[in-house]
Amino acid sequence: MSLPASSLSNEYLDGAGRLRAERVRADFPILARQINGRSLTYLDSGASAQQPTQVLEAVNYYATHQHANVHRGVHTLSQLATSAFEGARENVRAYINARSTREIIFVRGTTEAINLVAASYGRGALGPGDEILISQLEHHANIVPWQLLCAERGARLIALPLSADGQVEVDEFHRHLSPRTRLVALAHVSNVLGTVLPVQELIGLAHQQGVPVLLDGAQAIAHEAVDVQALGCDFYAFSGHKMYAPTGIGVLYGREALLKAMPPWQSGGDMILTVSIQGSTWNELPYKFEAGTPNISGAVGLGAAFDYIRAIGRPAIAAHEHELAAHANELLQRIPGLKLIGTAPGKAAVISFTLEGVHPHDIGTILDHEGVAIRTGHHCAMPLMDYLGLPATARASFGCYNTHADVEALARALYKVREVFG
Amino acid sequence: MDLTDLYRQVILDHNRSPRNFGRLVPADAEADGHNPLCGDRLHLSLRLAGDRVPQLRFDGSGCAISVASASLMSEAVSGKTRAEIAALSSEVLQLLTQNGYSPPHDLGKLMALAGVHEFPARVKCASLCWHTLLAALAQPHATVSTE
Numbered sequence: 001m002s003l004p005a006s007s008l009s010n011e012y013l014d015g016a017g018r019l020r021a022e023r024v025r026a027d028f029p030i031l032a033r034q035i036n037g038r039s040l041t042y043l044d045s046g047a048s049a050q051q052p053t054q055v056l057e058a059v060n061y062y063a064t065h066q067h068a069n070v071h072r073g074v075h076t077l078s079q080l081a082t083s084a085f086e087g088a089r090e091n092v093r094a095y096i097n098a099r100s101t102r103e104i105i106f107v108r109g110t111t112e113a114i115n116l117v118a119a120s121y122g123r124g125a126l127g128p129g130d131e132i133l134i135s136q137l138e139h140h141a142n143i144v145p146w147q148l149l150c151a152e153r154g155a156r157l158i159a160l161p162l163s164a165d166g167q168v169e170v171d172e173f174h175r176h177l178s179p180r181t182r183l184v185a186l187a188h189v190s191n192v193l194g195t196v197l198p199v200q201e202l203i204g205l206a207h208q209q210g211v212p213v214l215l216d217g218a219q220a221i222a223h224e225a226v227d228v229q230a231l232g233c234d235f236y237a238f239s240g241h242k243m244y245a246p247t248g249i250g251v252l253y254g255r256e257a258l259l260k261a262m263p264p265w266q267s268g269g270d271m272i273l274t275v276s277i278q279g280s281t282w283n284e285l286p287y288k289f290e291a292g293t294p295n296i297s298g299a300v301g302l303g304a305a306f307d308y309i310r311a312i313g314r315p316a317i318a319a320h321e322h323e324l325a326a327h328a329n330e331l332l333q334r335i336p337g338l339k340l341i342g343t344a345p346g347k348a349a350v351i352s353f354t355l356e357g358v359h360p361h362d363i364g365t366i367l368d369h370e371g372v373a374i375r376t377g378h379h380c381a382m383p384l385m386d387y388l389g390l391p392a393t394a395r396a397s398f399g400c401y402n403t404h405a406d407v408e409a410l411a412r413a414l415y416k417v418r419e420v421f422g
Numbered sequence: 423m424d425l426t427d428l429y430r431q432v433i434l435d436h437n438r439s440p441r442n443f444g445r446l447v448p449a450d451a452e453a454d455g456h457n458p459l460c461g462d463r464l465h466l467s468l469r470l471a472g473d474r475v476p477q478l479r480f481d482g483s484g485c486a487i488s489v490a491s492a493s494l495m496s497e498a499v500s501g502k503t504r505a506e507i508a509a510l511s512s513e514v515l516q517l518l519t520q521n522g523y524s525p526p527h528d529l530g531k532l533m534a535l536a537g538v539h540e541f542p543a544r545v546k547c548a549s550l551c552w553h554t555l556l557a558a559l560a561q562p563h564a565t566v567s568t569e
Contacts, residue, residue: 357438358486359460359483359484359485359486359489360460360485361460361462361484361485361487361544361547362429362485362486362487365428365541365543365544366425366429369425376460377459377460377461378460378461382461385461391461391462391463391483391484392460392461420425420429420434421429421434421486422434
């Protein structure tokens, strides 16, 4: 992968522009701790990534120097808090290349972002017999809100089948787009299989029919290039805690024209312009969708996390993670009875697997005993598990701080599982 | 904390070759148990004769701990009365959760589950079958969930 010259020189990269994982690791205090008497091998960033000192310090600085409520007071702290909060919004806008901060709505996370679209946009857009198109590999957060909406509106939820290697195919998508499709909602990257969906092509097809597209970017934001204008998506949802920021903060990006026409979903303070007992008027974007005191320190942490990713360089992080995934694939395939689940070309650094004769939960316990943290279970994707005919899988997912030593520790621990189970 | 406390030979053996695996058709009582966290699914079918449970079968899918626990349970309760089963389940559930618990009766092979309490994330795996059994006895067609 060729990198822009500007990202080739910083303390996190070596002379060839490759990520120095040991240097990155030093920023993450939690990685120094021991688990069950062994050094921690953290391979569960797909569930929640760890936070670097830079994020922790930004949140702490905000709390110790700037905290007050936002958009409310004339006093100094309120102004500082407001400018920290709005500064974070501008930071997000710049990172995902939205046209305006009016398109950046702070929410609790991806789940809340999708619920917002379902409750506000979906209710207005769907009638009886209309369809929402998703895929078989979605996370529950991109299934259940649509199920509730469909039940309420008498609409139908259609799930695209997958190819054998776990991809959503353009032809299938084309076949399933119907004159009744009112919304398409897809993962950018699958949380189980690591598949990177051909979203740009799919969005193009949907737009030919005037159908808006929501992307669930939870697994993409810290790894893939996310430029909402280049992607052309109408909504993009992601969570801070998958990208080295704290939990409880996330973003819904929405195209301004759509957001403008959408009614509020939660109501109360901050989202209003005027209130009288007879009726109220709504605040401008993005505040119309941010009722109540927001997660200010979370937003500050999110901004700091984007700064951190920028400081290293996202392409260098992605290249490093792909290198680790390739190494892991190579070592894991040698383990007797191990089967990789999801092998689409160009997939992200998420490796799901099963081990013959051993339930993933047992793998998880034995790996934990060896200090290796992975995710096991259905990964909040039960329809995908049913589709694959599996009760569960084990999943290793990589972040900027992982090393080749982590990959080796994973493989060693899996041999230990074989040893215990024979 | 030692892995061999959890994965004792008896557990591994019952996982590899579960006893009383299958389904009684027809059954006098049945229950389904789910462990949503890890996706364990368990179905119990019971033959009842007066106050006794002469036969019990289970099927489903789950981790080694849940399969072995159900298998061990099926052996331990076959032929027992409801009152005996209630007493036994209470002792096993204490064994699964309490450090240093010594049961008033000899629990036999069920003692292989004594290491589970050291692994809090796995207690639900081992207790699912017992909760499901109690549900089947309380209500002949029941569904229980550990969440």
